[in-house]
Amino acid sequence: MATSKRIVLRFPRRLVDRPIVSRLVKDYNLDFNILKASVTPEEEGLLVLEMSGKQDDYDRGIEYLTKTGVHIQSLSQDVTRNEERCTHCGACITVCPAGAFELEPATRRVKFLDKKCIACGLCIKACPPRAMELHF
Numbered sequence: 001m002a003t004s005k006r007i008v009l010r011f012p013r014r015l016v017d018r019p020i021v022s023r024l025v026k027d028y029n030l031d032f033n034i035l036k037a038s039v040t041p042e043e044e045g046l047l048v049l050e051m052s053g054k055q056d057d058y059d060r061g062i063e064y065l066t067k068t069g070v071h072i073q074s075l076s077q078d079v080t081r082n083e084e085r086c087t088h089c090g091a092c093i094t095v096c097p098a099g100a101f102e103l104e105p106a107t108r109r110v111k112f113l114d115k116k117c118i119a120c121g122l123c124i125k126a127c128p129p130r131a132m133e134l135h136f
Protein backbone atom coordinates (compact mmCIF):
# COMPACT_ATOMS: atom_id res chain seq x y z
CA MET A 1 0.00 0.00 0.00
CA ALA A 2 1.33 3.45 -0.90
CA THR A 3 1.27 6.43 1.40
CA SER A 4 2.07 10.11 1.15
CA LYS A 5 2.40 12.44 4.14
CA ARG A 6 3.54 15.94 4.92
CA ILE A 7 6.01 16.03 7.77
CA VAL A 8 8.30 18.50 9.48
CA LEU A 9 11.85 17.30 10.18
CA ARG A 10 14.10 19.12 12.64
CA PHE A 11 17.79 18.37 12.50
CA PRO A 12 19.94 19.12 15.53
CA ARG A 13 23.05 21.16 14.70
CA ARG A 14 25.36 18.11 14.66
CA LEU A 15 23.28 16.50 11.87
CA VAL A 16 22.75 19.49 9.60
CA ASP A 17 25.58 18.60 7.18
CA ARG A 18 24.89 14.87 6.97
CA PRO A 19 23.25 13.38 3.85
CA ILE A 20 20.34 11.93 5.80
CA VAL A 21 17.51 12.79 3.46
CA SER A 22 19.25 11.38 0.39
CA ARG A 23 19.41 8.00 2.15
CA LEU A 24 15.61 7.97 2.25
CA VAL A 25 15.65 7.72 -1.53
CA LYS A 26 18.58 5.33 -1.88
CA ASP A 27 17.94 2.91 0.98
CA TYR A 28 14.19 3.19 1.53
CA ASN A 29 12.85 3.85 -2.00
CA LEU A 30 11.00 6.93 -0.85
CA ASP A 31 10.17 9.99 -2.93
CA PHE A 32 9.97 13.41 -1.45
CA ASN A 33 9.21 16.99 -2.32
CA ILE A 34 10.83 19.64 -0.20
CA LEU A 35 8.11 22.16 0.58
CA LYS A 36 10.24 24.34 2.81
CA ALA A 37 13.82 24.39 4.10
CA SER A 38 15.29 26.77 6.63
CA VAL A 39 17.59 27.16 9.61
CA THR A 40 15.99 28.19 12.89
CA PRO A 41 17.49 30.85 15.20
CA GLU A 42 18.98 27.98 17.26
CA GLU A 43 20.71 26.77 14.06
CA GLU A 44 18.60 23.65 13.82
CA GLY A 45 17.83 22.57 10.27
CA LEU A 46 14.14 22.54 9.47
CA LEU A 47 12.65 20.74 6.47
CA VAL A 48 9.03 20.35 5.50
CA LEU A 49 8.62 17.39 3.18
CA GLU A 50 5.93 15.57 1.37
CA MET A 51 7.21 12.01 1.62
CA SER A 52 5.72 9.13 -0.32
CA GLY A 53 6.34 5.47 -0.95
CA LYS A 54 5.16 2.04 0.09
CA GLN A 55 3.83 1.95 3.65
CA ASP A 56 6.56 -0.50 4.79
CA ASP A 57 9.31 1.64 3.27
CA TYR A 58 7.76 4.75 4.77
CA ASP A 59 7.67 3.20 8.26
CA ARG A 60 11.29 2.02 7.94
CA GLY A 61 12.36 5.45 6.70
CA ILE A 62 10.69 7.15 9.69
CA GLU A 63 12.39 4.66 12.03
CA TYR A 64 15.75 5.45 10.43
CA LEU A 65 15.21 9.20 10.85
CA THR A 66 14.19 8.82 14.49
CA LYS A 67 17.21 6.62 15.28
CA THR A 68 19.52 9.15 13.67
CA GLY A 69 18.24 11.84 16.03
CA VAL A 70 15.96 13.76 13.67
CA HIS A 71 12.84 15.10 15.34
CA ILE A 72 9.72 14.35 13.30
CA GLN A 73 6.43 16.14 13.54
CA SER A 74 3.33 15.53 11.53
CA LEU A 75 1.75 18.47 9.77
CA SER A 76 -1.63 17.44 11.09
CA GLN A 77 -0.86 19.78 13.97
CA ASP A 78 -2.43 23.14 13.58
CA VAL A 79 -1.33 26.46 15.01
CA THR A 80 -3.80 29.29 15.51
CA ARG A 81 -3.69 32.72 17.08
CA ASN A 82 -6.02 33.82 19.80
CA GLU A 83 -6.79 37.30 18.48
CA GLU A 84 -8.05 38.54 21.84
CA ARG A 85 -4.72 37.79 23.48
CA CYS A 86 -2.36 39.11 20.81
CA THR A 87 -0.85 42.47 21.80
CA HIS A 88 0.96 42.90 18.44
CA CYS A 89 4.29 43.10 20.24
CA GLY A 90 6.13 41.53 17.28
CA ALA A 91 8.17 38.97 19.26
CA CYS A 92 6.99 36.17 16.98
CA ILE A 93 8.23 37.79 13.76
CA THR A 94 11.91 36.95 14.24
CA VAL A 95 11.43 33.43 15.59
CA CYS A 96 9.15 32.17 12.81
CA PRO A 97 11.22 30.24 10.22
CA ALA A 98 8.36 30.29 7.72
CA GLY A 99 7.75 34.04 7.60
CA ALA A 100 4.19 33.60 8.82
CA PHE A 101 4.07 36.94 10.64
CA GLU A 102 4.14 40.34 9.00
CA LEU A 103 4.15 43.77 10.50
CA GLU A 104 1.68 46.09 8.81
CA PRO A 105 3.58 49.37 8.71
CA ALA A 106 0.51 51.62 8.64
CA THR A 107 -1.26 50.11 11.65
CA ARG A 108 1.79 48.58 13.49
CA ARG A 109 -0.27 45.44 13.81
CA VAL A 110 1.20 41.97 13.31
CA LYS A 111 -0.61 39.87 10.73
CA PHE A 112 -0.61 36.06 11.10
CA LEU A 113 -0.48 34.38 7.66
CA ASP A 114 -1.69 30.93 8.65
CA LYS A 115 -1.21 29.51 5.13
CA LYS A 116 2.56 29.93 5.53
CA CYS A 117 2.68 28.31 8.97
CA ILE A 118 4.45 24.93 9.09
CA ALA A 119 3.36 24.23 12.67
CA CYS A 120 6.90 24.14 14.06
CA GLY A 121 5.67 25.52 17.38
CA LEU A 122 8.52 28.00 17.88
CA CYS A 123 6.22 30.99 18.32
CA ILE A 124 4.29 29.37 21.13
CA LYS A 125 6.99 29.85 23.78
CA ALA A 126 8.14 33.11 22.22
CA CYS A 127 4.76 34.84 22.51
CA PRO A 128 4.61 36.75 25.84
CA PRO A 129 0.80 36.68 26.29
CA ARG A 130 0.59 33.08 24.99
CA ALA A 131 -1.62 34.02 22.06
CA MET A 132 -0.30 31.26 19.79
CA GLU A 133 -1.97 27.91 20.33
CA LEU A 134 -1.13 24.42 19.11
CA HIS A 135 -4.00 22.04 18.35
CA PHE A 136 -3.75 18.36 17.56
Ligand code: SF4
Residues within 6 Å of the ligand: 081, 085, 086, 087, 088, 089, 090, 091, 092, 093, 110, 126, 127, 128, 129, 130, 131, 132
Ligand atom coordinates in the same frame (compact mmCIF):
# COMPACT_ATOMS: atom_id res chain seq x y z
S1 SF4 B 1 4.39 37.40 19.92
FE1 SF4 B 1 2.26 36.92 20.41
S2 SF4 B 1 1.41 38.85 21.15
FE2 SF4 B 1 3.31 39.34 20.10
S3 SF4 B 1 2.62 39.80 17.99
FE3 SF4 B 1 3.20 37.63 18.03
S4 SF4 B 1 1.25 36.57 18.43
FE4 SF4 B 1 0.95 38.71 18.97
Ligand code: SF4
Residues within 6 Å of the ligand: 079, 095, 096, 097, 098, 099, 100, 101, 116, 117, 118, 119, 120, 121, 122, 123, 124, 132
Ligand atom coordinates in the same frame (compact mmCIF):
# COMPACT_ATOMS: atom_id res chain seq x y z
S1 SF4 C 1 4.26 27.54 14.44
FE1 SF4 C 1 4.65 29.71 14.72
S2 SF4 C 1 6.84 29.94 14.38
FE2 SF4 C 1 6.27 27.97 13.53
S3 SF4 C 1 5.80 28.36 11.39
FE3 SF4 C 1 3.87 28.54 12.47
S4 SF4 C 1 3.67 30.68 12.95
FE4 SF4 C 1 5.82 30.33 12.42
